[in-house]
Amino acid sequence: MDNSLPGHQDFDFDWLVVGSGFGASVAALRLSEKGYRVGVVEQGRRFEDRDFAEKATQLGKFLWLPGLGLRGILRLAPYRHATVLAGVGVGGGSLVYANTMYQPQGDEFYRHPQWADLADWRAELAPHFETALHMFGVLPSVDARPVDGLMRELAAELGVPEGYRRTPVAVFFGEDGKTVPDPYFDGAGPDRTGCVRCGQCMLGCRYGAKNSLPKNYLWLAERAGTSVLADLKVVDIAPLGGGQGEWGFRLRARRPGLFPSGAREFTARGVVVAAGTLGTNELLAACKRSGSLPELSDRLGEVVRTNDESIPAATTSAPDADYRSDVAITSSIFLDEHTHVTNNTYGDGGGLLALSYGPATTARTALGRWGQFLLRYPGYLLSLLRRGRWSRRTIIFTVMRGTDVSLRLRKGFGPGRLQTESAGAPPGGASAVDVARRVASLAARKMGGRPLASLGETLGSAPMTAHFLGGAVIGADREHGVIDRHHRVFGYTNLLVCDGSAVPANVGVNPSLTICAMTEAAMAQIPQAQAADQPSARSATSR
Template sequence: MEYDYIIIGSGFGGSVSALRLAKKGYSVLVIEKGKWFKAEDFPKTNWNFRKWLWMPSFRFFGIMKLSIFKHVAVLSGTGVGGGSLVYANTLPIPESTFFKTGSWQKLRDWEKELAPHYQEALKMLGAARVPKLFDGDIGLQKVAQNLGMEDKFDVTNVAVYFGEENVTKVDPYFEGMGPDRTGCNFCGACMTGCRNNSKNTLDKNYLYLAQKYGAEILAEQEVCDVKPLDEKDGANGYEVTIQTSTKLFSKKRKIRSKNVIFSGGVLGTIKLLLKLKSNSLPNISDRLGEDIRTNNETLVSVSSLEKHKNYSKGVAIGSILNTDANSHLEICRYSEGSNAWKLIHMPYVTGSNVFSRLLKVVVALIKSPIQYFKIYFVNSWAKQTVVLLFMQTLDSTLRFKRNIFGLMTSTVSSGQKPTPFIPESVILIKEYSKAVNGISTSFALETIAGIPSTAHILGGAVMGANASEGVIDKNNKVFGYKNLYIIDGSMISANPGVNPSLSITAIAELAMAQIPTKEKI
């Protein structure tokens, strides 16, 4: 069968594309390498590695993937609904700087043109302000007070159905076209998969409605080739080759489509396109893999020694502190019992080289043996711990390229290389630790190798005026080919400095608005 559009990936860009194209009368196939998940399929805690982690070599087919590069460790999502299954629900609109910097800045008046699409995205994703504060949020509020920044503290806007706690109601969003929803119980399990039917994941809005309009979703399949039918510019369409992503053996299948949209996120789209550039799609811009960004962020855990507090209660990210024009701090939480992260945590220290940091780790353990013993062996880690997420709009970029083994590697492209030891974040970590009577720890990779972690990897196929400036144009069309689009985090062409899911959704809405309704024959 031949489709009008094949969409590779079912995250924010792919889901928006699927719904809008299906509504316009096009035949649509969404291909997703991850699995379908119902509420009961998600792990009860992150100790269930098989359901939580995506590690096919170990036969783990969960919703979260950890990818480690030379300069950054990346957390990403896998499954029907992409990153929405594992992200922290937070939906901020970036500051004006985002729209006026980067390779896309002169292509449109982005802030003006995207404004209505941000509102549509907020509506579709069911955004709502967090209705109450919990212990972790109160700790951040205390930091704001101590720093004289009370007016900079706020609750977040999140994709969660609050309603009545644990009460199921008929679709509250789409006039009965959507699924029933259950009011949030503030269990804190957003990032291991919502088992309460409260999180507004993409399979409950965009993808759910796309299927109503005839879109097909093919899960547990991975695209391994996209080849123009005419061997030239793709004017006659493409042949897409797929293979299983969860079974050990299967035959490859070929499907034809007039148009193809890459929506696999940076780690999916850029990896695949770097491979295809060497054979099937050689005309892709040489800018492919350039301008890879994180939000210049750090992730540090703080475990409180106050047993009567419960830091796991709330939504994944319930509050935020905007510390200055370029920076802000959020607290993240996991549900009670999801203590697996502590296995790869070490005392949080800073230093210019690995030897000084390891020495400081030893000193920290010697100075506070009882406190660290409680964290690692006695303390219920998730119940007593928040993860501090610090982000900046200040820019630096990486380049991803393909090595001789077919693997992606990273190099610094511009600015300073990413670091987990940002001075502003160090101060805030100390302040939060003081506010909650806590001890800070971080991923061992940060302590040992100085490699920061991010859940917001962006860029690699940015917009430009031509192929020498970017990989796609202002309408998300790939330079050098017809009927080929990139609509996902890899299109982000500047540093948003905030959680990017809403921006990806809004830009996807704008891209789809440029495509006309299918003509009836």
């Protein structure tokens, strides 16, 4: 690829944002408001509300496997130590997220040694959390279903009745099914339709009630001039003129699929990499290996987090059981300062997810787990065929922990492919899995059913996580991190990372709000367009 300087310095954009999820959309809006010409490049497609799947069995709308022609909103990435769930499409993870907007509680996050000396993070992020809460219209959930009563009982039996909480959710409840003018942004946002309480949020909201990014940050960014370029995956970023970004960047993109097509190139003065933790780590690792971004810190791929997460479930054979909730997550239990449990539902549309679970095993060895699984799984499959309605009869639990455990990412098999390596105590270790098993077993007893575990956890010691974080984290310098406290990449000018890969510690709660707040803080450091001839975002050190 020719990375020489453009003959007339006529850039396609002032800033190009790679990705369109939580960090990307915040960056796009704030840069557009500052007067810059902004482009957003997203590998997934644009979804209208009516385009989302009604059931998980509609694979083309639900799963992201472009090599097989599936261009839905959920990517599943199996790794050695975790099975990662991530969002794809214009709006990124907000299309598939559970609307849950918690702020981290404990000092383990704000005062983690990876970044504690760089700022008083609790104080610095506080106003940006407030901004993000406002942008997403966050309110407490309505705990009016049997599942919420069960969660209250679980909290009491686990010894923490005071730990029960109604979950803060980003949903327009309004009047069921009624469409009204924008209720959030003085008429500048889209019309909204009141939640019909189907609980299918994680399949993508077909009714327009979910406060996803195309309804707030990204909607407003496009109205402010941002151009969204969908169906394009950025595969290379390189500074122009052989510099470090002071003369801008050239990006190469193509339409993803089994046979990638439609190659395109763009130039920009500055770049915000915000392709989600998976996408950002894959892209930056490829650029470092190819020599396009050789000055990237060797810490790239280190300090990778999973929220120390496990996602068990409990199911009952009772034919009339209904454990759906009004929205994807309505109740939380805080077991202690480290551990947080939520209920999850896919409404009536998540039956396919039953195939990713099996009876929970109790053996400590891999051989023992396999043996128990092989004995019990045929009966589980038979029960699915006989009874159906798995989504109604089942509660999926998310067990998150703000503990200090991490992985690292290294080159794996295949182009652009990464693989996890252990970095000390692995996520989902004995303590995390034990908590998950305890919660699922107790719930199953109350439901008159059985506990379940994800197949990745049972067969491969790879718990599922929807909260993959880190790999390009904040640090004091390039020996300790990939980006500085303002998200500027060490060694380059006008190159930022603003998504989950920047998060330096497990948050212990759903991280969407944290990613938004951290990006708001980073964007506050970018000057207005008229105040400079070009974006000014050079790392504090380029060593």
